[in-house]
Amino acid sequence: MALATFKGGVHPPDKKELAKNEPIKEAKSPQRVLIPLSQHLGAPCKSIVSIGQEVKKGEMIGEAGGFVSAPVHSSVSGKVIAIGDFPNAMGKMVTSIVIENDGKEEWTNIKDNPDYIKLSPEELKEKIKAAGIVGMGGAAFPTLVKLSPPKEKPIDTVIINGAECEPYLTADYRLMIEKPKEIIEGLKILMKVLNVNKGFVGIEDNKPDAVQKMKEAAKNEPNIEVLALEVKYPQGAEKMLIRAVTGREVPPRGLPMDVSVVVQNVGTALAVYEAARYGKPLIERVVTVTGEGINRPANLMVKVGTLVSDLIEQCGGLKNTAGKVISGGPMMGFALSSLDTPVTKGTSGILALPEEGIAHAEDFGPCIRCGRCIDICAMGLMPSMLSILSERGFYEDAKEYNLFDCFECGSCAFVCPSKRPIVQLIRLAKSLVKP
């Protein structure tokens, strides 16, 4: 039987073997953490601590700044030594709190509640909200918002995204291998909160052992199905995943809830479980430190706020050949201009690519209209036309070619034989016109 998938897509070399077999290890607790108050889509948090204040591990330091927002917590115990603006992975200045680690790892009150599944949906939601959980696949959309659909949008399916279609990254893979039971529990909690009795876990077929582990963990759950998906980028994009798993297509510019689906990442499911059972806030996550430019690739459990430079040092430093350090995967991640950038809730990987082989954008040629980008665009767009229109300044015209349906997965720029910076041109157009 053909594996479930979507139309279009590309096959970049997956390079997962670099870090695939490295079990998740606790990263060294850093001397100080730099915790941005905006780690998610939506309103930034408001600081509720002052300089000099002692905080415990797991203590809330920033409260949610609105409905589409999520609180942040201290990932270490220690003293607040600075509050100010620091650049995040995209180079944008974000108000952040610096905490000096006292090394005691003193928790705020964390209690094990093995009967968590008996909690009411409202109580569970409250726990998820308090834990500051956001989507951990990269976009960092506050989870609570996804779990609070408006009445006219009933939800009937929850999908756990284990596709991890970005090359190099293995964080979700390791979680599925090492904590399959907990992920399934997380899914059950999500299903309970949304009052849904159909749950799926979608995993790309290049991780057969993960599929196996998850299937075992879910074998007593008649409502949960673990599906192997075709290996194809961007299989893990929400809309593509929903298409592959349920056959439903999210309408243009629509949201998963428009087709009655909620998608959550593997890491998010784990965080939901830990929040529901222990009341543990989201203060650490698995980060894959990998790439040909790093000496010792690893999967690390990292405290939010740890600097990228600390992680790289722990992994043996950068090789001399390294040319680019990326936060996230090679298809959609952000190239870092400074290594003193903190890991946030959405950082799935730190990737060091060798200088050789990096396509420099200034070398691009004219569009030869080969149509490759049109054939592979998962959204059914015409990236070639969008890039030409943007290049010539016809930004308004680009809207006729569905400019705002592009979610910038980068497949078009990947296949372009003229090496055109299609995504960059599309972003430019998006920033200059209103939807």
Add this chain to the structure above:
Amino acid sequence: MADTKKEHELIVTVSPHIKDEETTSRIMWSVNLSLLPAVLMGAYFFGPKAVFTMALSIISAVLSEYIYQKALNKKVAINDGSAFLTGLLLGMNLPASVPFYIPIIGSAVAIVITKQLFGGLGFNVFNPALIGRAFLLISFPKLMTIWTQPDAAFVYLDAKTTATPLGILKEEGISKLIEIFGDKMNLYVELLKGHRAGSIGETSAIALLIGAAFLLYKRYITWHIPVSFLGTATLIAYIFGGKSAETGKMILFAGDPVLHLISGGLILGAFFMATDYVTCPSVKKGQILFGIGCGFLTMLIRIKGGFPEGVMFAILIMNCFAPLIDRGFKSRVFGAVKIKESKK
């Protein structure tokens, strides 16, 4: 820390950070390579004169591109193989007997007027090699229709001339062709091999098909244009291509499609010229319409027009429609149809 990278040396660019190995020049040179079998067969049948003509055409094309780009202070891009390809295709579309200035003029027109004046690679509306050939056919109609008999080519100086199979078909009918080639089977075999009068690179159907198979295998071209082009031509040739031997009047459903497919420039045109990325539609559905149009116009010219061959004009006319076809066949946005359904 001597052996580690310093932070200020890091490269910062927009995602995606990895790119496929395919490049424009690799595609162009691969297409050039795929034409090699047909070039070799052309050289074999039409001799040194054919090689000379093709070489001149290529040199003139590359040189025209170089001079234009130098003169206008543009980046010289002759290494991308596209000018070479234009020169090669033009050379393959010429009779072997043309004087030396023909390929030179043709390539200059193809590169400077058709390609560069429209903005260079990617911006030309028409297939440059075909405009070059059309220009030559109109400017030097006599020279462009002197067809060397393939065997005589090795006798270089006193090459005999003859009409092309399509010319004979048009003027004297299929019975004359069979008379010349002995029997029908022999006619097909000779045509497949390319042992016939015609443009240097168009005659050997087998050699061209080998090249086309390579392009299809490497996915540099897809089936859409060749199949719709050749399919339409086959259908029309079968329905309207038959002629009464006595009266010369059209007999329906009596045509010989195989003869039409392999006796002119259809194979070369359908696989190598109509599929030119720049001048054909980019959307697959549009490509099918484009191919049907090419096939229809080719057969219209062959059966009803004044010229025995119609591939060149058919592709050039369809080139005009390519942008319009792309507009009409905009790809379907993910999820778009579902909205319509739910509204119903």
